[in-house]
Amino acid sequence: MRIIVAVTGASGSIYGLRLLEKLRSNPAVELHLLVTRTGERTLYLETGRKPAELRALAHFSYSIEDVGARLASGSFPTQAMVVAPCSIRTMSAIASGISSNLLLRAADVTLKERRRLILMVRETPFHLGHLRSMVALTEMGAIIAPPIRILSPAAERPGAGRPQRGPGAGPARPAGPGCPPLGPCSGPLPRSLK
Numbered sequence: 001m002r003i004i005v006a007v008t009g010a011s012g013s014i015y016g017l018r019l020l021e022k023l024r025s026n027p028a029v030e031l032h033l034l035v036t037r038t039g040e041r042t043l044y045l046e047t048g049r050k051p052a053e054l055r056a057l058a059h060f061s062y063s064i065e066d067v068g069a070r071l072a073s074g075s076f077p078t079q080a081m082v083v084a085p086c087s088i089r090t091m092s093a094i095a096s097g098i099s100s101n102l103l104l105r106a107a108d109v110t111l112k113e114r115r116r117l118i119l120m121v122r123e124t125p126f127h128l129g130h131l132r133s134m135v136a137l138t139e140m141g142a143i144i145a146p147p148i149r150i151l152s153p154a155a156e157r158p159g160a161g162r163p164q165r166g167p168g169a170g171p172a173r174p175a176g177p178g179c180p181p182l183g184p185c186s187g188p189l190p191r192s193l194k
């Protein structure tokens, strides 16, 4: 399976890094990497990793300026493209069909070829223009998947994240300190969330 992973300058470059590590461990996946200039900068600021370390995880990587690379053509078959994290700038450009760099062109190709495009849009709060772009992208077939972390000490426990009802449900999740079963937490954040 051929997957394009793109990393932009939005906060949360760790998501792109972890996604690459995870996909790289699957021998059935061929990874093609695109990183924007701001993506390289944010990666270093947030994780201390250099672009070369990210590129080493992919089978192929491309210069963002190389709009003549094979990812710019629909005749190069790919199965999916994930932008993680996806900045508002990149999301807005994709929504408008602006293809001024290889990442934007590859995303446009992914949409026009009716392949799967997943955008991990990272911003908060959203203004109406952001939301309208997300609606437009959803109408075009993209999947908008912002990273959303549940701030619950109980979610940190082993078994958290499994379905809470029905087949496959784990043991009932107990309320954490200061955290009612179905309500906002009032207690201190666990160490891992600080």
Ligand SMILES: Cc1cc2nc3c(=O)[nH]c(=O)nc-3n(C[C@H](O)[C@H](O)[C@H](O)COP(=O)(O)O)c2cc1C
Binding pocket: 007, 008, 009, 010, 011, 012, 036, 037, 038, 039, 041, 042, 045, 086, 087, 088, 089, 090, 122, 123
């Ligand atoms: C440390 C840092 C964090 C940023 N976080 C965000 C963010 O969470 N979301 C966002 O849309 N832009 C964020 N930006 C701004 C983008 O990097 C900027 O809009 C840039 O032009 C995006 O370009 P790109 O889409 O080509 O990577 C951040 C910038 C820096 C330096």
